[in-house]
Amino acid sequence: MNQAKQAVNPYLPSYEYVPDGxxxxxxxxxxxxxxxxxxxxxxxxxxxxxxxxxxxxxxxxxxxxxxxxxxxxxxxxxxxxxxxxxxxxxxxxxxxxxxxxxxxxxxxxxxxxxxxxxxxxxxxxxxxxxxxxxxxxxxxxxxxxxxxxxxxxxxxxxxxxxxxxxxxxxxxxxxxxxxxxxxxxxxxxxxxxxxxxxxxxxxxxxxxxxxxxxxxxxxxxxxxxxxxxxxxxxxxxxxxxxxxxxxxxxxxxxxxxxxxxxxxxxxxxxxxxxxxxxxxxxxxxxxxxxxxxxxxxxxxxxxxxxxxxxxxxxxxxxTLLPDGSIPQVRVTSCGLNDGPLKSGYSYPAGIACCLQTANGAGPYRAKTTIGEEHPYITQDGPDGDIFAQQYVANLRDGSNAGYRSFLLHPGTNLTVTYRCTGDGTLEIAAKESGALALVFPVTASNTWQTAMGTLQLDGEQELWFTYRGTGALDLRGFKL
Incomplete structure (x- = not known):
């Protein structure tokens, strides 16, 4: 039985770059x-x-x-x-x-x-x-x-x-x-x-x-x-x-x-x-x-x-309120979806809606490139390649990627795909700077590796992935 596709951010295929929509x-x-x-x-x-x-x-x-x-x-x-x-x-x-x-x-x-x-x-x-x-x-x-x-x-x-x-x-x-x-x-x-x-x-x-x-x-x-x-x-x-x-x-x-x-x-x-x-x-x-x-x-x-x-x-x-006002909304990974994203699906890391170093994030400015300490979303193929895979690159010590939000239940398995140039741990939390829900040990490898654990989270939850260790970790995706 085919799963119904869910809407995510970005809403177009990850190889497409259409801003100013x-x-x-x-x-x-x-x-x-x-x-x-x-x-x-x-x-x-x-x-x-x-x-x-x-x-x-x-x-x-x-x-x-x-x-x-x-x-x-x-x-x-x-x-x-x-x-x-x-x-x-x-x-x-x-x-x-x-x-x-x-x-x-x-x-x-x-x-x-x-x-x-x-x-x-x-x-x-x-x-x-x-x-x-x-x-x-x-x-x-x-x-x-x-x-x-x-x-x-x-x-x-x-x-x-x-x-x-x-x-x-x-x-x-x-x-x-x-x-x-x-x-x-x-x-x-x-x-x-x-x-x-x-x-x-x-x-x-x-x-x-x-x-x-x-x-x-x-x-x-x-x-x-x-x-x-x-x-x-x-x-x-x-x-x-x-x-x-x-x-x-x-x-x-x-x-x-x-x-x-x-x-x-x-x-x-x-x-x-x-x-x-x-x-x-x-x-x-x-x-x-x-x-x-x-x-x-x-x-x-x-x-x-x-x-x-x-x-x-x-x-x-x-929401357009009766008085005409529009309350500010947060950025999410689920965007146009009818509610939180569900378990039982695989998710590309590129749907991260939050990304920052241990010292925070900052602006992208014209004619400049951010420093090598910053994580970023990229892809493994050239422009227009419909088979290119998007991923989060360069998570260094204390950097994190945040995803909002998922409908979870206790006992949900989480499988993470990553590679790393150093050794350390990948921490999973339900809130930015929140209590840890899972910790995966990470060892250096130039090929994609997987790690699996069980979450005891219930209801609508965010997922925050934080790397702590040496070198830099790339996050390809995860399955719930």
């Missing part, structure tokens, strides 16, 4: 539109767009729909030149029933639009967002820099584009050299053709320079805006200058006024229950919220492979 439900299927990182890449968004979808009633089984769009299709990519990177996109169904893909090529500061008869593509170049006189949005004197488009079609058919990129001044010399015009998060109403500006851009969320003394002071707008509607309210999801969290602001109409709501998710759980240090390696975050069969979720991404350039999509259940 914008989830949408069309005709009973969930589609995710994101950028496309390259495993082992040296920059963001090196691959062309692909599309994945799942039935709304089966979020454990995602279907690869193929390449949906290539950057060389855009006229802004000079003919014969090197392909430009496709940054974070969004898709909406227009009034004509077609599907419109909004995106920006690298740091060109313009918003492009492609169109398809199908939500999976392939998309064909359509136009650039422009003013009625033909001037491209972002090219007019005084226009703010255009970036990270989010597209929203209201119940009355009116179309709104949100856009913006407002890095902290001085954080990157590259941005200073570009002389970016930054104003905050912009909202632009478009005509029915999905590309002509109907109402001039207005600023709906403040950037850091304008946030002091406002309710956004601690969480000013950085990038990644996404506009959604729920229960008669408009939610503007965005990434703040904290650079690890997705925040939200709420208004009673698309144009605002927006009021700061809070953090929905941090990819290091910062801010959750007063936490000030990350439980995982942090970095850029981008995503949105979506209702699927009556349950709301937030889609976001995590970092892997010791750099910020191999990001993967994750998702968590969220």
């Amino acid at each position: 914008e989830p949408h439900v069309f005709n009973g299927r969930v589609y995710v539109y994101g950028s496309h990182d390259r495993f082992g890449g040296n920059d963001f968004c090196l691959n062309d767009y692909v599309c994945w979808s799942a039935r709304a009633d089966d979020l454990a089984n995602w279907r690869y729909e193929g390449t949906s769009y290539r950057s060389v299709q855009d006229p802004l990519c000079a003919e014969g030149s090197t392909a430009m990177r496709l940054f974070a996109p969004d898709v909406q169904r227009g009034g004509d029933g077609r599907y419109y893909l909004f995106y920006a090529l690298e740091f060109c500061g313009r918003i492009s639009v492609a169109v398809s008869e199908s939500p999976v593509g392939p998309f064909q170049f359509y136009d650039h967002v422009h003013y009625p006189d033909g001037t491209l949005l972002g090219a007019k004197e005084g226009d703010a820099f255009q970036y990270d488009p989010g597209i929203f079609v209201d119940d009355n058919g009116r179309v709104y584009l949100v856009s913006g990129f407002c890095p902290i001044p001085g954080i990157n010399p590259k941005f200073a050299a570009m002389n970016l015009v930054t104003k905050g998060c912009q909202l632009i109403e478009l005509a029915d053709d999905m590309c002509t500006v109907r109402e001039a851009p207005q600023i709906v969320l403040p950037q850091q320079a304008d946030a002091e003394g406002t309710e956004f002071a601690e969480h000013p707008f950085f990038e990644a805006p996404s506009l959604r509607k729920a229960n008669g309210r408009y939610y503007l999801i965005y990434s703040s200058t904290q650079n690890h969290e997705l925040c939200y602001a709420v208004a009673d109409k698309p144009q605002g006024v927006y009021h700061y709501g809070g953090t929905i998710v941090s990819n290091g759980d910062i801010g959750l229950d007063g936490r000030t240090v990350p439980c995982n390696y942090t970095g850029t975050n981008h995503g949105s919220i979506v209702e699927i069969n009556g349950q709301w979720y937030v889609f976001y991404h995590r970092q892997t492979n010791r750099t910020p350039y191999s990001r993967q999509g994750c998702a968590e259940k969220i």
